[in-house]
Amino acid sequence: HAVVDSGSQLNIIHAEVYKKCIRLPVDTSKVLTMNDANGGSGELRGYVADVHLTCGSVDTVASLYLGHKAPFNLLLGRPWQRANRVSIEERDEGTYL
Numbered sequence: 001h002a003v004v005d006s007g008s009q010l011n012i013i014h015a016e017v018y019k020k021c022i023r024l025p026v027d028t029s030k031v032l033t034m035n036d037a038n039g040g041s042g043e044l045r046g047y048v049a050d051v052h053l054t055c056g057s058v059d060t061v062a063s064l065y066l067g068h069k070a071p072f073n074l075l076l077g078r079p080w081q082r083a084n085r086v087s088i089e090e091r092d093e094g095t096y097l
Contacts, residue, residue, distance in 0.1 A: 002055075002076050003072050003076070004076050004080075004086075004088070004097065005075055005077050006088060007037065008077030009079070010034060010044070010065055010077050011062045011064045011075065011077050011080045012066075012070055012074070012077075013048070013065075013066060013067070013070075014067055014070045014072065014074070015045075015068045017074060018048065018064070018066055022048060024049075024050075026046040026048050027048070028046050030065070031044065042067065043068075044066060044067050045068065047064070047065055048063065048064050050063060051063065060080065060084040060086070061083065062083070062084075063079070
């Protein structure tokens with residue numbers, strides 16, 4: 001499962017999910033401190049470029065930072081939305097991507 005977060009400037013995958021699901025090399029030289037919406041912070045250690053993601057019949061691509069203590073499996077932020085031309089539409093019956 002993924003969280004789509006239009007307020008995030010990063011795409012983040014939990015390190016354990018990366019280990020289980022992605023067979024691409026990690027650039028361990030990329031380390032970043034992330035500030036969350038609740039005023040907390042955490043360190044992201046590692047970056048994986050050009051990861052292909054599939055949801056049903058839709059294929060997208062994202063470059064992902066690794067979060068070792070992330071409270072989610074996958075967070076797709078504005079970089080993913082812009083690169084893949086994803087929009088969010090609110091309707092009476094629900095939210096659509």
